[in-house]
Amino acid sequence: MKCPACVELGYLSKLYMDSGSFTTLMGWSSYYDEDGIYHSHDPNRHSTGGRCSQDHQIYWSSYSKCPAGDYERDEVVRVSYRCEVCKSFGKESPDAETCSYCESKARDAERKAKADTENATQAEYRALPGWERRRTGGFTKWLEKRNSD
Ligand SMILES: [Zn+2]
Numbered sequence: 777m778k779c780p781a782c783v784e785l786g787y788l789s790k791l792y793m794d795s796g797s798f799t800t801l802m803g804w805s806s807y808y809d810e811d812g813i814y815h816s817h818d819p820n821r822h823s824t825g826g827r828c829s830q831d832h833q834i835y836w837s838s839y840s841k842c843p844a845g846d847y848e849r850d851e852v853v854r855v856s857y858r859c860e861v862c863k864s865f866g867k868e869s870p871d872a873e874t875c876s877y878c879e880s881k882a883r884d885a886e887r888k889a890k891a892d893t894e895n896a897t898q899a900e901y902r903a904l905p906g907w908e909r910r911r912t913g914g915f916t917k918w919l920e921k922r923n924s925d
């Protein structure tokens with residue numbers, strides 16, 4: 777097993793698997809079929825994780841295969857990348873700038889900054905003497921003129 781992210785990126789890395797793993801606890805019965813062949817169709821998912829030396833977080837889940845070879849479920853390997861902003865392993869792709877949490881935080885901050893600017897502009901307009909406000913012909917006209925200056 778190699779770190780899938782490093783394989784894709786062409787990096788060499790060591791992959792350190794977590795010592796703990798998690799297995800779901802569903803019951804099932806093994807059986808011998810009509811030809812006397814042994815089957816074991818284990819529905820339980822085994823999950824574990826790891827960290828590679830290039831700083832990727834790996835989540836890996838797999839299922840036991842039936843010795844008769846008719847029960848095989850896909851292994852799922854998911855990789856997370858470290859977010860440069862919050863330093864957590866929240867990034868889904870190496871191309872993303874930040875994790876989705878930091879992305880939404882940045883969006884909120886941008887929205888707030890925009891609202892603050894708008895409020896400040898409106899306060900500026902309201903602070904004008906009445907004659908000047910009448911002369912400019914309303915907030916929108918005033919704002920257009922102010923932005924073109
Ligand atoms: Zn890696």
Ligand SMILES: [Zn+2]
Binds near residue numbers: 816843
């Ligand atoms: Zn089977």
Ligand SMILES: [Zn+2]
Binds near residue numbers: 875877
């Ligand atoms: Zn983040």
